[in-house]
Amino acid sequence: MRRFITIFLLISTFLGSAQGTDYLNLFSDRDSYISGETILLKIFAPAQEQSGIVHIDLLNPNGKIITGINKRIIDHQADGFIYLPDSLKTGTYLLSSSTNSNKFITVRELFVSNRFTGLTGTSSMLRASDINPEVEKLADIIVEGVQNNYKTRERVKIDLRLTSETLTRLEGDLVISLAEKSPEIDAQSFIQSTVSAKEPKIEKDGIIIEGSVTELDTNKPFSNGCVYLSVPDSIPKLQYFIPGEDGCFSFHLSGYFGTIPVVIQAFDPEKKRLLKIFLNHRDSLISAVPKFSNIAISAASADFQSAETNNIELTTLRKIFNIQDITISDTALSRKNDYPFYGRPGEIIHPNNFIELPDFTEISRELLPGVKFRAYNRIPSMQILNPLTQNYFIEQPLVLLNGVPVLDLKVIKNLGTKDIERIELCRNERFYGNLAFHGVVAIYTSKKDLSLLKESDDLVKINLDVLQPQAALNIPKEGKLPNEPDLRKVLLWNPGLKKAKTIHLEFSTSDVKGSFKLIIRGKTKDGSIIRKDQIFEVK
Amino acid sequence: MARTIIYLISILGILSTADLSAQTSGTGNQFGEKIRGTRFMPYPNYTGKPYLYDKFIFGEIELTNGTKINNIGLSYSTYRDELIYYNIDISAQIVIDKLSLKGFSLKEANGKQRIFRRMQSNSFSHEERYYELLCEGKTSLLTYRKVNLEPCDTYYSKSGLAYQPAYIYYLYSSEKGFSALNPSRNSLLSKFNKANQKLVKKLLRKNGVFITDESSFIKAWTLVAEKDIETNF
Numbered sequence: 182m183r184r185f186i187t188i189f190l191l192i193s194t195f196l197g198s199a200q201g202t203d204y205l206n207l208f209s210d211r212d213s214y215i216s217g218e219t220i221l222l223k224i225f226a227p228a229q230e231q232s233g234i235v236h237i238d239l240l241n242p243n244g245k246i247i248t249g250i251n252k253r254i255i256d257h258q259a260d261g262f263i264y265l266p267d268s269l270k271t272g273t274y275l276l277s278s279s280t281n282s283n284k285f286i287t288v289r290e291l292f293v294s295n296r297f298t299g300l301t302g303t304s305s306m307l308r309a310s311d312i313n314p315e316v317e318k319l320a321d322i323i324v325e326g327v328q329n330n331y332k333t334r335e336r337v338k339i340d341l342r343l344t345s346e347t348l349t350r351l352e353g354d355l356v357i358s359l360a361e362k363s364p365e366i367d368a369q370s371f372i373q374s375t376v377s378a379k380e381p382k383i384e385k386d387g388i389i390i391e392g393s394v395t396e397l398d399t400n401k402p403f404s405n406g407c408v409y410l411s412v413p414d415s416i417p418k419l420q421y422f423i424p425g426e427d428g429c430f431s432f433h434l435s436g437y438f439g440t441i442p443v444v445i446q447a448f449d450p451e452k453k454r455l456l457k458i459f460l461n462h463r464d465s466l467i468s469a470v471p472k473f474s475n476i477a478i479s480a481a482s483a484d485f486q487s488a489e490t491n492n493i494e495l496t497t498l499r500k501i502f503n504i505q506d507i508t509i510s511d512t513a514l515s516r517k518n519d520y521p522f523y524g525r526p527g528e529i530i531h532p533n534n535f536i537e538l539p540d541f542t543e544i545s546r547e548l549l550p551g552v553k554f555r556a557y558n559r560i561p562s563m564q565i566l567n568p569l570t571q572n573y574f575i576e577q578p579l580v581l582l583n584g585v586p587v588l589d590l591k592v593i594k595n596l597g598t599k600d601i602e603r604i605e606l607c608r609n610e611r612f613y614g615n616l617a618f619h620g621v622v623a624i625y626t627s628k629k630d631l632s633l634l635k636e637s638d639d640l641v642k643i644n645l646d647v648l649q650p651q652a653a654l655n656i657p658k659e660g661k662l663p664n665e666p667d668l669r670k671v672l673l674w675n676p677g678l679k680k681a682k683t684i685h686l687e688f689s690t691s692d693v694k695g696s697f698k699l700i701i702r703g704k705t706k707d708g709s710i711i712r713k714d715q716i717f718e719v720k
Numbered sequence: 721m722a723r724t725i726i727y728l729i730s731i732l733g734i735l736s737t738a739d740l741s742a743q744t745s746g747t748g749n750q751f752g753e754k755i756r757g758t759r760f761m762p763y764p765n766y767t768g769k770p771y772l773y774d775k776f777i778f779g780e781i782e783l784t785n786g787t788k789i790n791n792i793g794l795s796y797s798t799y800r801d802e803l804i805y806y807n808i809d810i811s812a813q814i815v816i817d818k819l820s821l822k823g824f825s826l827k828e829a830n831g832k833q834r835i836f837r838r839m840q841s842n843s844f845s846h847e848e849r850y851y852e853l854l855c856e857g858k859t860s861l862l863t864y865r866k867v868n869l870e871p872c873d874t875y876y877s878k879s880g881l882a883y884q885p886a887y888i889y890y891l892y893s894s895e896k897g898f899s900a901l902n903p904s905r906n907s908l909l910s911k912f913n914k915a916n917q918k919l920v921k922k923l924l925r926k927n928g929v930f931i932t933d934e935s936s937f938i939k940a941w942t943l944v945a946e947k948d949i950e951t952n953f
Contacts, residue, residue, distance in 0.1 A: 615810050617812070
């Protein structure tokens with residue numbers, strides 16, 4: 182029996198270590214920023230990370246999410262950027278990186294000075310205390326060709342030499358950042374554990390939206406309903422979910438980048454009950470917040486004060502000259518052979534080509550043969566003639582307004598020819614998963630907006646941040662005119678530097694004078710982070 | 721020691737079952753890609769077979785975005801060149817939109833898998849068709865399993881109409897496109913230049929392959945493809 186227990190413990194320890202949680206590593210290009218600047222980020226995910234999406238959020242010291250991004254993890258790595266709002270107050274903020282499946286949140290401190298007020302009235306700053314800081318080991322990387330001092334706008338060529346042992350130890354790419362060094366701040370990354378009440382849904386290649394549906398009168402979860410999620414894109418998309426007894430629903434949004442408009446609707450197919458939608462918003466991340474201690478900004482840090490003043494001036498100048506920190510790559514997807522979820526329309530009618538008609542009843546009578554739109558007792562109804570049986574479908578067809586299903590036909594009742602750009606018709610019985618549509622009438626308005634669909638308890642319109650597109654640091658071309666200012670504080674940022682025995686780097690210093698720090702980081706196969714620093718001055 | 725091994729196997733067995741059940745009890749079909757199509761209307765009943773198989777058989781479909789959906793009941797209509805799928809949840813026979821598919825495969829009872837790919841034909845209409853992949857390679861051997869409804873002798877069919885197979889075979893390469901051929905030795909040889917024709921003849925002779933039907937034709941082409949003899953079409 183003792184042997185059995187020993188073996189069981191051994192196996193469970195082995196499986197625990199193999200499948201157990203490991204944390205993400207989070208790095209930024211700098212430790213202190215001015216509001217309105219851009220934070221450049223790099224994440225290494227553990228090998229056993231199940232989630233394909235990492236959430237990076239900017240939090241205030243109370244854990245409230247100010248802004249955030251979602252990035253796809255590819256080859257256990259991700260990189261992105263966060264725009265710091267201009268209105269951020271001077272003080273300490275937290276950057277957190279988390280996934281739905283990981284039990285740990287990796288947090289990084291950063292200091293932000295407001296672009297308008299600077300350090301005025303700031304005598305102390307919050308620093309995380311009682312934390313479990315991430316340890317970075319010294320990397321066996323030789324940096325060749327770096328001088329102590331450079332002039333402004335000087336071309337610099339350096340070589341990184343990696344030993345064969347380092348090369349074999351490294352997993353994934355190197356991260357290289359070369360940015361102005363902050364005199365006072367040396368930000369730390371640390372790990373916070375989090376407890377999830379429910380079993381998380383794993384985000385593979387897109388984000389998950391979750392929520393629940395309740396009965397409006399009783400507030401009880403509603404299980405017999407249907408929830409639609411529509412993305413009114415050029416080619417509209419629809420997803421549906423039939424909630425269970427708990428009334429909960431979830432949607433997986435993949436293949437979208439940036440911010441997209443989303444409409445979520447819930448309805449009772451029996452039309453007996455009014456419903457209410459609750460979306461699970463992530464507006465705070467309390468578990469990421471460490472204990473803070475208030476540390477006075479020492480009198481000796483006059484350097485810090487002056488550096489911050491200079492930085493504010495530089496940021497203001499960059500804003501005046503409209504200098505963009507980064508270039509966002511084009512994420513336009515190939516739509517070849519793609520078509521709406523309701524199928525390729527059999528007919529497309531442009532009402533503008535015909536005589537002006539005041540409402541949809543007239544349009545259906547005059548321009549849409551086989552489409553019966555009538556209002557009996559002021560309740561509008563619609564039917565489509567089935568071309569195969571030559572009878573009208575008993576059920577109402579799917580009516581869409583700019584790609585969003587319309588459950589109440591009163592919305593389209595008053596649409597005249599002037600309001601409608603085109604009407605797409607599918608007369609056959611269409612299937613989409615387990616949904617059956619008895620014909621489809623897709624109306625696209627001239628305004629192309631969703632203002633006709635009013636927000637209510639069972640209809641939610643949101644602009645959703647989905648996956649962030651790839652971006653690269655803007656580096657001015659050689660031969661830039663001398664009268665054009667070069668106000669870069671980040672001279673080099675490459676989150677995906679391929680490892681090699683010798684890596685050649687070339688960059689130019691900018692017009693910014695001061696101390697610059699080159700940091701090379703990499704993740705080893707055992708999960709530890711190795712780092713090499715090199716400092717030089719630009720005078 | 722034997723008891724230890726038994727303990728080990730039983731523990732690992734329990735753990736692996738737990739892992740499997742964790743995988744299957746996922747988030748349901750709501751996350752999956754939705755199949756798009758129209759309701760299937762049965763064809764008129766004439767002599768002959770308008771379908772590849774008489775019954776629905778299990779198969780796998782691959783959507784244009786790369787998503788694969790397997791273990792669904794499929795029936796390939798060779799008459800209309802459309803794929804019909806049976807949706808158990810709503811008890812409906814649905815013709816899957818051809819444009820939404822990259823291809824599909826059907827698994828016969830004996831385990832043999834037949835692979836079909838949607839490709840644009842080289843015909844005048846450039847219509848999208850399902851071609852069966854008989855042999856895949858640099859140059860693939862495909863067939864368009866077409867069945868036509870044709871007039872026939874009333875001794876054969878009382879209605880005077882019957883579904884008649886009219887399969888067309890093609891050699892296909894991404895550079896050269898399609899080239900039609902018959903399942904015969906002469907037709908095969910016509911796809912090679914003089915020098916290579918000798919090589920093909922020798923190869924077939926050495927392997928004792930006589931092209932008499934589709935299977936021997938596939939065998940002959942497989943031999944040619946293995947030797948990488950250059951075609952001329």
